[in-house]
Amino acid sequence: MSPTRRLVLSRSAALVGAASSGLLLPQLARAQGAKVRVGFMLPYTGTFAQLGVAIENGVRMAIAEQGGKLGGREIEWFKVDDESEPAKGIENANKLVQRDKVDVLIGTVHSGVQMGIQKVARDSGVLTLIPNAGVHAATRALCAPNVFRASFTNSQPTLALGQAMVAKGHKRAVWITWKYAAGDEAYEGFKDSYTKAGGTIVKELGLPFPNVEFQALLTEIASLKPDAVACFFAGGGAAKFIRDYAAAGLKDKIPLYGSGFLTEGVLDAAGPAADGIITTMHYSDSLDTPRNKQFRLDYVKMFRSQPDVYAVQGYDTGLLLAQGAKAVNGDLTGNKPALYKALESATIDSPRGKWTMSKAHNPVQDIYLRRVENKENKVIGIAAKALSDSGAGCKMG
Structure with missing residues (x-):
């Protein structure tokens, strides 16, 4: 007999003994009120x-x-x-x-x-x-x-992004993110939704997390001349990307889109450079x-x-x-x-x-379409109703 099985049996015997002598009743009462x-x-x-x-x-x-x-x-x-x-x-x-x-x-x-x-x-x-x-x-x-x-x-917000971009006439896009799990998974959602809506991803750009030296990649975006840029960044790195994007002269030429984390909690740090950015997210402060x-x-x-x-x-x-x-x-x-x-x-x-x-x-859940206006993520529509993740590979049991 295995030691584990022996332990289980001996515990069971002890419980039976305790129950017959009334010792278990206070223990049960204590568990119920614990x-x-x-x-x-x-x-x-x-x-x-x-x-x-x-x-x-x-x-x-x-x-x-x-x-x-x-x-x-x-x-x-x-x-x-x-x-x-x-x-x-x-x-x-x-x-x-x-x-x-x-x-x-x-x-x-x-x-x-x-x-x-x-x-x-x-x-x-x-x-x-x-x-x-x-x-x-x-x-x-x-x-x-x-x-x-x-x-x-990670792919849920961007799964609602592609259709919204193509609806605005942006049919050629560049994707940029940090190369790590969250960035890769956000890309999965964007690629799926954007290509299904009829868009073409001209190039996928990345840099190691949490690197914030964006200059070379911004120069490459300028030379590719896409209709729009979509991205996944968050936190301090997102604020710097937004500022650098504007400083590179791209803000008024190539519209910037992203998973909602791009503009969450960073609008003070990003300043006016964030105005006009459109994101998809399951919440907005201004709802x-x-x-x-x-x-x-x-x-x-x-x-x-x-x-x-x-x-x-x-x-x-x-x-x-x-x-x-x-x-x-x-x-x-x-x-x-x-x-x-x-x-x-x-x-x-x-x-x-x-x-x-x-x-x-x-x-x-619903995913909202939001545009930055005066340091606020304003809801401008619902990008997707009752959106579910695929749950691919999930087997309960």
């Missing part, structure tokens, strides 16, 4: 620190609106700074799962770190909610019954709906800062968790089939608009 252990694995230092804080704020706000409990149970919170360091992904996830014994792990921002979390989630079976990282594998080839995403896949206005008002009251897309994704993660917890009275480990069914069938009434969960556990 606090829900919620673990955050997010970046709290480094480049993405603000994103981690916004996500945590959003989660806490959503749960506060539900009375500060999950399925009627008190909550115990745990936090690990993942430092946006992929090499520490597995180790950090295990701190929450093995050391802190969390019932749910919420993480993370960086796609490379998410791959570490994904391994631990698949190995341990712990409920895992992804509030940002768009890496395809998490809801494609490496999908799992216990992993749900409340954000996007003119009562739901979004109320959310923004409540967030400012609670945190004294303006919410962004990361805060919304955190908030929706909290709403999703609350729905799942309600279905199982806060017991996230005792009845997993009922928990997963509740999460899979959830409709989230989000500031971004209502969304549902795909079979591969990724949001099915």
Whole structure:
């Protein structure tokens, strides 16, 4: 007999003995009244620190609106700074799962770190909610019954971009990005949507992440004379690309398009150079709906800062968790089939608009067409209704 099987049998015997002597009843009662252990694995230092804080704020706000409990149970919170360091992904996830014994792990921002979390989630079976990282594998080839995403896949925003560009008459485009997973996956969405709409990609340009020496590539774009440029950049690098694009004299000659992350949180840094840029994204600060206005008002009251897309994704993660917890009275480990069914069938009434969960556990959501005007991403239309990621290669089981 294997040691593992022997251990299981001896534990079972002990439980039977305990039950017959009445010892198990207090243990069960204690389990039913136990606090829900919620673990955050997010970046709290480094480049993405603000994103981690916004996500945590959003989660806490959503749960506060539900009375500060999950399925009627008190909550115990745990936090690990993942430092946006992929090499520490597995180790950090295990701190929450093995050391802190969390019932749910919420993480993370960086796609490379998410791959570490994904391994631990698949190995341990712990409920895992992804509030940002768009890496395809998490809801494609490496999908799992216990992993749900409340954000996007890297190709989802750009999957809505091609049709919008061709509709504007831009039939020859250059694509430019950092050469890393997020950039490659964003390109997949753009290539698919743009070529299907009848566009031709003249050239695909790239540079190593996080390099921001764009000059040589901008010179090449000028010589190629495309109808438009489409791109994927984010953060400080995006702000510099926008400024450099304008400084190279391209802003008024060749329209610039991108995945919405190009203009998220960087409009102050980019300045007037960003005016007129068109992006596709599953949210906009300026979304003119009562739901979004109320959310923004409540967030400012609670945190004294303006919410962004990361805060919304955190908030929706909290709403999703609350729905799942309600279905199982806060017991996230005792009845997993009922928990997963509740999460899979959830409709989230989000500031971004209502969304549902795909079979591969990724949001099915509207993608908005936005144009930068006076340091704001103004919604000018819906680029795609109820857009779903392909979920290619996902086999639940």
